[in-house]
Amino acid sequence: MKIKNQDFLKKENLILVLKLISDYGPISRAEISKQTKMSPTSASRIVALLSEKNLIEEVAMNHQNVGRKASYFDLNKNGIYFIGVELDNSYFRIGLMNFNEELIFKKTVALQKSFPDMVVKQLANEIYKLKKRFDLTDNQILGLCVGMPGIIEHKQGIVDFSVQLQWKNYPLADRLYEQLKIPIKVDNELKMKALSEYKFCDDSVKHLIILGFGSGVGSALISNGEISRGKSNFAGEIGHTIVDPNGAYCPCGNFGCMQTYIAEPFLLNEASKIKQVDSLEELLQEVEDGKVWAKNLISRAIQYASIAINNTVCSFNPDLVILSGSLIENHPYIQEELLKEYSATIWSPAANSFDVEITKTKDEGVVLGAAIQMKNHFIKNINL
Amino acid sequence: MKIKNQDFLKKENLILVLKLISDYGPISRAEISKQTKMSPTSASRIVALLSEKNLIEEVAMNHQNVGRKASYFDLNKNGIYFIGVELDNSYFRIGLMNFNEELIFKKTVALQKSFPDMVVKQLANEIYKLKKRFDLTDNQILGLCVGMPGIIEHKQGIVDFSVQLQWKNYPLADRLYEQLKIPIKVDNELKMKALSEYKFCDDSVKHLIILGFGSGVGSALISNGEISRGKSNFAGEIGHTIVDPNGAYCPCGNFGCMQTYIAEPFLLNEASKIKQVDSLEELLQEVEDGKVWAKNLISRAIQYASIAINNTVCSFNPDLVILSGSLIENHPYIQEELLKEYSATIWSPAANSFDVEITKTKDEGVVLGAAIQMKNHFIKNINL
Structure with a gap:
C-alpha cells in the first residue's frame, strides 16, 4: 500500500x-x-x-x-560529473560525463590482469589519475557505473556470472566503493549501450531494441524509457535462444544456440576446420579473395543474424532495431550484407512495423550509457 | 512536459x-x-x-x-458489472463479472457465421438477452471487452489482422458500440488470459509469461502489473520466431517457424502423410496404441515446446511461466511429458530463475481477463 x-x-x-x-x-x-x-x-x-x-x-x-x-x-555543466566505465576481458574504457550528458574525456586502458581484485585496483588507480588531471573533488563526482558483459545483479552491483571475464558472484560495486568512496553501480554492457542509443534517437521511439553481434550475441530493450530487465536482469539474452535443435554444440550444453552461428569466436573456430585464421579481418580477407568456404560461413552468420532480427521483432514488437557489436561496427561487408538480406526473413505482418539502424554511439556507447545510468539513478534518488 | x-x-x-x-x-x-x-x-x-x-x-x-x-x-459487488467476451473462429464465450472480479454468469455460443458484421449482431443479441435475464440497465454495465486471436489495435479496438477469423482492418469496437452504446475494448486473447492468471498468482510474481499452444503458438508477458505490448500490440508473437531455418514451410512464407512444430493444425497435417486423423484426440490415441510415427510427431512437438520455454525465458527473464492452450489443457499426456522434458532444454544459468505452472483459469481465462481489462480501464479513467 x-x-x-x-x-x-x-x-x-x-x-x-x-x-x-x-x-x-x-x-x-x-x-x-x-x-x-x-x-x-x-x-x-x-x-x-x-x-x-x-x-x-x-x-x-x-x-x-x-x-x-x-x-x-x-x-551546472562543468561543476559535477558522472563516470562511465566499459569493462571487457582485455581492456576497460573510462569516460567522464558532465551533467549535460557530454563526454568530456575518454580513455582506453589495457587490462593488466583479469582477476577481479586486480581489475578493481587498476580501475581505481585510473580514477585517481582522472580526478587529479581534472582537479576534481569527491563531491563533484556523483557516481560511477560499470557496464560489462554477463549477468549482473544490478541492484547490489554483483557480477553473478561473466563468461567473458570468467567471474562469478563477485561484489564489484562493494569492492570499488571501498577504493573510491563514491556511489557505484554495475550493470550489463548492452543495456548501458541501449541507454545511450536511446538518448540519440527520435522522440517518437518508444520501444528500442539493440542487438549486439560480437564475442557473443545479445540484446537489450528499452520500453517507454525503462530498461527491460526481467526478474534477474538477464532479459534479452537471446544468444542462448535455440534456433536449430539439431545444430551446432554450444559450450552451454545445448545444441543450436543463436550465438554459435554468429559470434566471432564460433566463426573463427568453424573456419579453423579449413584454415587457421586468427581474426574476423583475416576471415573476411578470405571472402574477398573469393574463397567459397569463407563466403559460406559469413553468409550463414548473416542468415542467422536476420533470424535474430525477426525473432526479436516478433517477441518484443519494437519500433526501432539498432544493430551493434564488433561484426557490425568493424566490418562494413557484414553490415551491408545484413542490411541487404534481413528483410526477406521478417514475418510479413511485422515487416513495416520497425526501422533498422546501425549504432550511432559505437565504442562510446557503453561508457556514455553507463554514465547516463548513473545520472538517472542520481536524479531518481535525489534528496529533498 | x-x-x-x-x-x-x-x-x-x-x-x-x-x-x-x-x-x-x-x-x-x-x-x-x-x-x-x-x-x-x-x-x-x-x-x-x-x-x-x-x-x-x-x-x-x-x-x-x-x-x-x-x-x-x-x-458495490452486485450493483455494477463488466462483460468479458472470448471470440474464436467457431464460438464465443460471454462472462458477466461483478466489481469484485467474480464471474457470476458464463455462456458459450456457437458462431453462426464468422463474417464480422454477423458476429457483431449475434454477439449484441446475446448481450441484450443477458441484460434482460439479469435485469440490468446500461448504467450498471461499465463496459465490455473482447479477447480474440490476432493482431489487435487495442487503443481503437480495431482488428488489424486475425488469421483464425480471417478478418482484416475491422473496427470491432466501433461496430459493437453502435449496437450496445456501452464502452467497448478489443484486445488479444492471450494478453487477456495473462491478466486473469496474474490475478491468481502469488504477489511475489513480478514478471509472468503465459505460453499458448493451440491452434497457433503465442505468448503474453505481464511485467510489474502491465501488459507488454510493444509498438503495435503484437509483442509475444513467438509463433513466427524461426527455430529451424531449414525446417517446415509455414503459411507465412518462412521456414521453421515455431508454430509449425507445435500447433494443432500443423500436427494434424503432418499426421495425414501417414494416416488421416481429424483431431488431436485421434492422434494421441495412435500414440497410446503404440504407433511409433505418432509418438515421433508428438515427441517433436514437446521438444519444440521446450524450446519455446527456453527461448522466452532467455528473452524475457520471467519469474513464472504459465503453460496453456488446447494441447496443454485438454491432453494430460502432452502436459505431463512437457513438464518432464522441458528442463533439459533450459540454458543452465537460467535454470533456477523461474517456475512453471499449468494455467489455473483454463477456458475461463480469456473471458475473465477481458472483463478485468475493462475494469482496469474503467478505474484508470475514472472521472473525479
Missing part, C-alpha cells in the same frame, strides 16, 4: 524542473513556472534547492530588451 | 482507496484514513465520491464491541 503524498509530489516536481532546465536551459524562473504550471513561489523554492545542491547555476544572459533583469538558470 | 498536480494526486488517491476497499472491505472510514495515511477529511471526501458514483456501498456489520457505531464500506 503506497500512498502518493506531498513528499512524492515535491520530488516529482523537483525532477520535472531539473529536466526542464536540462532540456531548455538557460531558462528563467518565470518560464519555469509557466511551463510547469507551478506557482512562482514553488518554482522559486525548487530553483533555490537545486542551486544549493550545486546542480544548476545562474548564468549571465545578454538581452536586447530593456527592462527588469531576469535571472537565468542552466545545468 | 507533464506536471504532477493536485488533480493527479486526487485521482491516484481515489484509486488507492478503491483498491483498499476492494482488497480489505468491508472497511471503515477510520481504517481507510489510517491505512492510506490520509486525513480523515480526505478519506471521508473520497468515500462520499465513490458512494455517489455507485462504486461502493455501506454495509451492515455486527459488532461485539459496544460503542459508537462506525459505517463500513465495501465494493
Whole structure:
C-alpha cells in the first residue's frame, strides 16, 4: 500500500524542473513556472534547492530588451560529473560525463590482469589519475557505473556470472566503493549501450531494441524509457535462444544456440576446420579473395543474424532495431550484407512495423550509457 | 512536459482507496484514513465520491464491541458489472463479472457465421438477452471487452489482422458500440488470459509469461502489473520466431517457424502423410496404441515446446511461466511429458530463475481477463 503524498509530489516536481532546465536551459524562473504550471513561489523554492545542491547555476544572459533583469538558470555543466566505465576481458574504457550528458574525456586502458581484485585496483588507480588531471573533488563526482558483459545483479552491483571475464558472484560495486568512496553501480554492457542509443534517437521511439553481434550475441530493450530487465536482469539474452535443435554444440550444453552461428569466436573456430585464421579481418580477407568456404560461413552468420532480427521483432514488437557489436561496427561487408538480406526473413505482418539502424554511439556507447545510468539513478534518488 | 498536480494526486488517491476497499472491505472510514495515511477529511471526501458514483456501498456489520457505531464500506459487488467476451473462429464465450472480479454468469455460443458484421449482431443479441435475464440497465454495465486471436489495435479496438477469423482492418469496437452504446475494448486473447492468471498468482510474481499452444503458438508477458505490448500490440508473437531455418514451410512464407512444430493444425497435417486423423484426440490415441510415427510427431512437438520455454525465458527473464492452450489443457499426456522434458532444454544459468505452472483459469481465462481489462480501464479513467 503506497500512498502518493506531498513528499512524492515535491520530488516529482523537483525532477520535472531539473529536466526542464536540462532540456531548455538557460531558462528563467518565470518560464519555469509557466511551463510547469507551478506557482512562482514553488518554482522559486525548487530553483533555490537545486542551486544549493550545486546542480544548476545562474548564468549571465545578454538581452536586447530593456527592462527588469531576469535571472537565468542552466545545468551546472562543468561543476559535477558522472563516470562511465566499459569493462571487457582485455581492456576497460573510462569516460567522464558532465551533467549535460557530454563526454568530456575518454580513455582506453589495457587490462593488466583479469582477476577481479586486480581489475578493481587498476580501475581505481585510473580514477585517481582522472580526478587529479581534472582537479576534481569527491563531491563533484556523483557516481560511477560499470557496464560489462554477463549477468549482473544490478541492484547490489554483483557480477553473478561473466563468461567473458570468467567471474562469478563477485561484489564489484562493494569492492570499488571501498577504493573510491563514491556511489557505484554495475550493470550489463548492452543495456548501458541501449541507454545511450536511446538518448540519440527520435522522440517518437518508444520501444528500442539493440542487438549486439560480437564475442557473443545479445540484446537489450528499452520500453517507454525503462530498461527491460526481467526478474534477474538477464532479459534479452537471446544468444542462448535455440534456433536449430539439431545444430551446432554450444559450450552451454545445448545444441543450436543463436550465438554459435554468429559470434566471432564460433566463426573463427568453424573456419579453423579449413584454415587457421586468427581474426574476423583475416576471415573476411578470405571472402574477398573469393574463397567459397569463407563466403559460406559469413553468409550463414548473416542468415542467422536476420533470424535474430525477426525473432526479436516478433517477441518484443519494437519500433526501432539498432544493430551493434564488433561484426557490425568493424566490418562494413557484414553490415551491408545484413542490411541487404534481413528483410526477406521478417514475418510479413511485422515487416513495416520497425526501422533498422546501425549504432550511432559505437565504442562510446557503453561508457556514455553507463554514465547516463548513473545520472538517472542520481536524479531518481535525489534528496529533498 | 507533464506536471504532477493536485488533480493527479486526487485521482491516484481515489484509486488507492478503491483498491483498499476492494482488497480489505468491508472497511471503515477510520481504517481507510489510517491505512492510506490520509486525513480523515480526505478519506471521508473520497468515500462520499465513490458512494455517489455507485462504486461502493455501506454495509451492515455486527459488532461485539459496544460503542459508537462506525459505517463500513465495501465494493458495490452486485450493483455494477463488466462483460468479458472470448471470440474464436467457431464460438464465443460471454462472462458477466461483478466489481469484485467474480464471474457470476458464463455462456458459450456457437458462431453462426464468422463474417464480422454477423458476429457483431449475434454477439449484441446475446448481450441484450443477458441484460434482460439479469435485469440490468446500461448504467450498471461499465463496459465490455473482447479477447480474440490476432493482431489487435487495442487503443481503437480495431482488428488489424486475425488469421483464425480471417478478418482484416475491422473496427470491432466501433461496430459493437453502435449496437450496445456501452464502452467497448478489443484486445488479444492471450494478453487477456495473462491478466486473469496474474490475478491468481502469488504477489511475489513480478514478471509472468503465459505460453499458448493451440491452434497457433503465442505468448503474453505481464511485467510489474502491465501488459507488454510493444509498438503495435503484437509483442509475444513467438509463433513466427524461426527455430529451424531449414525446417517446415509455414503459411507465412518462412521456414521453421515455431508454430509449425507445435500447433494443432500443423500436427494434424503432418499426421495425414501417414494416416488421416481429424483431431488431436485421434492422434494421441495412435500414440497410446503404440504407433511409433505418432509418438515421433508428438515427441517433436514437446521438444519444440521446450524450446519455446527456453527461448522466452532467455528473452524475457520471467519469474513464472504459465503453460496453456488446447494441447496443454485438454491432453494430460502432452502436459505431463512437457513438464518432464522441458528442463533439459533450459540454458543452465537460467535454470533456477523461474517456475512453471499449468494455467489455473483454463477456458475461463480469456473471458475473465477481458472483463478485468475493462475494469482496469474503467478505474484508470475514472472521472473525479
